Every structure is written in structure tokens, then in C-alpha cells.
Amino acid sequence: MVKVDRDAAVSGISSFGLMRAAGHAVAASALRHYPEATRFVCLCGLGNNGGDALIAAAALAGSGARVAVYLMGDPARFTGDAARAFAAVSIPHQPLDTYVPTIGDVVIDGLFGAGLSRAVSSDVAALMRTVTDLTLPVIAIDLPSGVDGRSGQVLGESFQAAQTVTFMTRKPGHLLLPGRTLCGVLQVINIGIPARIVTSHRASLVENTAALWHKAVQVLDPAAHKYRRGHLIVFSGAAPSSGAARMSATAGLSAGAGLVTMVAPTEALPTLAAHLTAIMLRPVDTDEMLSDLVKDTRLNAFVLGPGFGAPDRARRYVAALSDRSLVLDADGITAFRDDPQFLFAAFRGPVRLVLTPHDGEFSRLFPDLAADTALSKIDRATIAAERSNAVIILKGSDTVISEPNGRVAINANAPPWLATAGSGDVLAGIVGAHLAQGMPPFEAATSAVWRHGVAGNKAGEGMTAENLLRAIRPLPRMPSSLARP
Incomplete structure (x- = not known):
């Protein structure tokens, strides 16, 4: 998918436009499934998943929902489209370690996504466990944070998502265990990348149908x-x-x-x-x-x-x-x-x-x-x-x-x-x-x-x-x- 995103940009498709489409899809899923939420809590990493979550936060706020944004790290470290998303979102933000999970929260998980390759830190793992213990609904962007998109294995700790919103195609971690059971209901959203670009990078890996x-x-x-x-x-x-x-x-x-x-x-x-x-x-x-x-x-x-x-x-x-x-x-x-x-x-x-x-x-x-x-x-x-x-x-x-x-x-x-x-x-x-x-x-x-x-x-x-x-x-x-x- 990294190669797909790269080729989409080379073809003239706006990469920030794709991020906006992804973030709006996440916000739409949140409003559709949890209209009764007391607040939507957007947890943002410093990569593109964090950018998706920021766009989702802005869309949710624009709809009249109560929204809180928590950043994992210094916002000065945002780069590329994620930095552009941060500049475009006027919602106040707080450090991730200040978030206190509360009944009524719906968590938008934009911390890591599918590209995680090492175990999550102990403080993030503790937050994941608290959210799970409170049975707060989690909407994961791409994959529940903590799940390896390549193997489906949990790297230390992970969220248990109620909904997972991914883009264009599923990843191995959506089908392999335990990732499959941690995704909840999986939604695959077309955000506008032409099929020819997606199929040009398709590996010889498919679901058995x-x-x-x-x-x-x-x-x-x-x-x-x-x-x-x-x-x-x-x-x-x-x-x-x-x-x-x-x-x-x-x-x-x-x-x-x-x-x-x-x-x-x-x-x-x-x-x-x-x-x-x-x-x-x-x-x-x-x-x-x-x-x-x-x-x-x-x-x-x-x-x-x-x-x-x-x-x-x-x-x-x-x-x-x-x-x-x-x-x-x-x-x-x-x-x-x-x-x-x-x-x-x-x-x-x-x-x-x-x-x-x-x-x-x-x-x-x-x-x-x-x-x-x-x-x-x-x-x-x-x-x-x-x-x-x-x-x-x-x-x-x-x-x-x-x-x-x-x-x-x-x-x-x-x-x-x-x-x-x-x-x-x-x-x-x-x-x-x-x-x-x-x-x-x-x-x-x-x-x-x-x-x-x-x-x-x-x-x-x-x-x-x-x-x-x-x-x-x-x-x-x-x-x-x-x-x-």
C-alpha cells in the first residue's frame, strides 16, 4: 500500500485529497455507528494514520459532535500530509499521556495503523488495557494499533476494535489471527485510487474464496x-x-x-x-x-x-x-x-x-x-x-x-x-x-x-x-x- 500511495501521487492524484477521503470515511463510520457518543476521542500518532484521525476529528466537530484530540509526541514532528492535516485542524490538542478514558467515549484509533514493526511502549499498552477494561468502542484506522499488518500478531498490546476502517484493500493482518478477531467489523473503503494502480502492486496473496x-x-x-x-x-x-x-x-x-x-x-x-x-x-x-x-x-x-x-x-x-x-x-x-x-x-x-x-x-x-x-x-x-x-x-x-x-x-x-x-x-x-x-x-x-x-x-x-x-x-x-x- 505504500507503493500504491506513491504511484497514486505520481499519477497526479492529490495525496492530501486521499487523506481527506480516508478521514471523512472514518468520521462517517463513527457517526453512523455511534450517534449516541458523549464524545469522540481521536488518538493521533505522528504518521499518516494520525493525519487521518485529525481529518476525522475536524469532520466530526463540523457535524456538531464533541471531539477531543490527543497527540502521541511533539506535533512539530508531523511531516508531509500529516503536517498539513495538523495545520488545517483548529481543534485544541493535548498530549496522549493526559487522556483519561471515560465511559461515553468513542475512541478513534489513529496511533500506528498497519505499518507497526515493534512492540508498543508500556504507557501506550497501559492505555490500551484501560480502554479495553472499560469496554469503550474503538474505531481503528487501517488496523487496531498494536497489530502487525503483515502477520496479524500483537506486538506487546493492542486495542480491541469494534470497527476497523481500512482503505482500498485488506491487509494480511485483517485475516490472520489474532488480528482478525481484534478488528471487529471490517470496512474496506474506496478512497479514489484507480484499480489499475492497486492491482499493479497486488502480491500473490488472496483470501480463499x-x-x-x-x-x-x-x-x-x-x-x-x-x-x-x-x-x-x-x-x-x-x-x-x-x-x-x-x-x-x-x-x-x-x-x-x-x-x-x-x-x-x-x-x-x-x-x-x-x-x-x-x-x-x-x-x-x-x-x-x-x-x-x-x-x-x-x-x-x-x-x-x-x-x-x-x-x-x-x-x-x-x-x-x-x-x-x-x-x-x-x-x-x-x-x-x-x-x-x-x-x-x-x-x-x-x-x-x-x-x-x-x-x-x-x-x-x-x-x-x-x-x-x-x-x-x-x-x-x-x-x-x-x-x-x-x-x-x-x-x-x-x-x-x-x-x-x-x-x-x-x-x-x-x-x-x-x-x-x-x-x-x-x-x-x-x-x-x-x-x-x-x-x-x-x-x-x-x-x-x-x-x-x-x-x-x-x-x-x-x-x-x-x-x-x-x-x-x-x-x-x-x-x-x-x-x-
Whole structure:
């Protein structure tokens, strides 16, 4: 956005005009949401966010509202448009450390914005805590002060905003946790920068929505048979731990794979047969039996890891599948903790591996990235994808999906109750089904994560993984007139 602002000015657009538009948008939000406010308290840093807050203060005063302005630092340090805003605002101002939060105040937070890179000072942190303790409404300009716009992490302390007003586009901190929960209701305001300038600086980073992957969703051919819809293989471990793999297999069938076969040791087959009907079973007890299995080119995709155990066997199986589309989850990931490079080397070339770690599993394959606190979740997923030549689904309430060429999606539709036993197994099966149907790995992963979130919302709070399976719904499909040939 710094580059966007710069290019907008170079193109002839008044940067102060943009600041005025931003400040007026903040004032409009304040009046719309809090007409009953006793006073609007504008907290102004010395950067452009402070300038926005000063413009908002003038607009609020002009509307007849009671307004107080508090500055964080010497006003002589204002520069550029912020200095111009300060000169244009005739409202008396006071030092920030003299502000005493009072019931009835609505706080306009213009202290730091999205560019904060270090922890807030102890006096500002104390003020934030007081405002929070009094449950005063906070309208944040761009981002709640204290939230890192790049990572969504809190740098020491932050405001808990009721409303956040940002401009032209969202920032990563609006979607990544805990920033997302600290923003309150997010408003994205167009302040007049042409779309061509904004899009020219857009990174390969988006929110995960249907617009990202809908072209990869195939319209069903009325004449299609089950093999045309893909054949998914899910590997099971021993009978006592086979429940996780059964979840994955059932999810794969529910998500649209034409056929699903569970591959398991012979001793586990009676247990599997007692629980499954539409899913086929096949015994594999030796590497030779596995070799015979993978000779069948109709088998489109594989899922290995849920409840699998047996790390030595997992490593051998993965090596045998290195030229196939594979979702590696749970025990399959952990099996490579002592030699992740072996896994990465096996899947060089076209991307065909999808890794689905939660933070703990991620640290087993990428301990250096997990330990580096300077990296955001986006950074970790991006570097891991490039290193492993795999699509990474770094799970959580703010799941990040990344592929080796740098494309990244942040998922924001998952309810917190998806954090339950078996939920990840269901996700692995959905990804496998999408791969089996021919979707590219990144689109298979992003659409599966989105679909998983939709199912979680449909199942509702208190759901179990079994409820989640029943809540899987079809993906949005393009109209047939728009379908690719």
C-alpha cells in the first residue's frame, strides 16, 4: 500500500485529497455507528494514520459532535500530509499521556495503523488495557494499533476494535489471527485510487474464496461414469487406529470421488468391512503388493497418514508413490521428521504433493521455520512450499495455503469448532477427492479448505467429525455455458 500511495501521487492524484477521503470515511463510520457518543476521542500518532484521525476529528466537530484530540509526541514532528492535516485542524490538542478514558467515549484509533514493526511502549499498552477494561468502542484506522499488518500478531498490546476502517484493500493482518478477531467489523473503503494502480502492486496473496478456484471445478458430464470422476486410495493403519483413515475415505466419497478404495493390512480388513459399505477394500501387506497396486493408472490420487502409524512402512509407501498425486497428513508427515529432505527430494518436478500439517506437525518437517518468530504464518507456509516443492496447507482457524511458485491464500470461513478430533482427517479426504477429480494441487487444496469450512458452519457448534462428514456440500460450479471445453 505504500507503493500504491506513491504511484497514486505520481499519477497526479492529490495525496492530501486521499487523506481527506480516508478521514471523512472514518468520521462517517463513527457517526453512523455511534450517534449516541458523549464524545469522540481521536488518538493521533505522528504518521499518516494520525493525519487521518485529525481529518476525522475536524469532520466530526463540523457535524456538531464533541471531539477531543490527543497527540502521541511533539506535533512539530508531523511531516508531509500529516503536517498539513495538523495545520488545517483548529481543534485544541493535548498530549496522549493526559487522556483519561471515560465511559461515553468513542475512541478513534489513529496511533500506528498497519505499518507497526515493534512492540508498543508500556504507557501506550497501559492505555490500551484501560480502554479495553472499560469496554469503550474503538474505531481503528487501517488496523487496531498494536497489530502487525503483515502477520496479524500483537506486538506487546493492542486495542480491541469494534470497527476497523481500512482503505482500498485488506491487509494480511485483517485475516490472520489474532488480528482478525481484534478488528471487529471490517470496512474496506474506496478512497479514489484507480484499480489499475492497486492491482499493479497486488502480491500473490488472496483470501480463499470461490473466485480463486471455481474454474477448476468440473461440471459433471451426464454421461460420466465412476472412473471419470476419479479413484481415490486411502491407506489405513492397524485395525485399532483405522478410524481416522475411515474418516478420510468417507470424506473422499462424499466430496465427489467416483470410487474410493481403502488399502490396509489384511488383519484390519474385518474391522473396516464392518464399518464401510460403498468404500472398497484391498489388502496390502508387502511392498510387492503395493507395487502391484500402483501399476493401476486409473488410481488418480492417494491419501496417507491418518491413523497410519508404522513410520518405516510409511516412508517406503511414500517412496513408491513419489510419481503420483499424494496427500500426506498426520502420521505420514511425522514419519519424515528425522529426514524431511528425503521426502522433498522424492517429489521434485511437477507439483503433486499436498502436505496438511498443523503447527506441531509443521515443526517436525520445518523446525527452523517454526522456531523463527520473525516469520509470519504466510512467510512460513511460503518458504515451506518452495523448500518441499509441495502445496502446504498450514492448518488452523486462519489456515494458510501456499504453493511453490508463491501463490498464497488465507482461509477465513472456518468456525472455531472445527478444532475437534477427526476434522483434519476429513479435510485430507476432501483434498484427495479433488485431486482424484483432476483439479491442480493448489486449487484442490484451496477449494477443499473452503469446503471444509462451509461444512463446519453447516454442522454447527458442538459438531463431531461424523456430523462434519454429513455436512459436506457440493462446490459452487460454473454455469454450463461458461464451462471450459
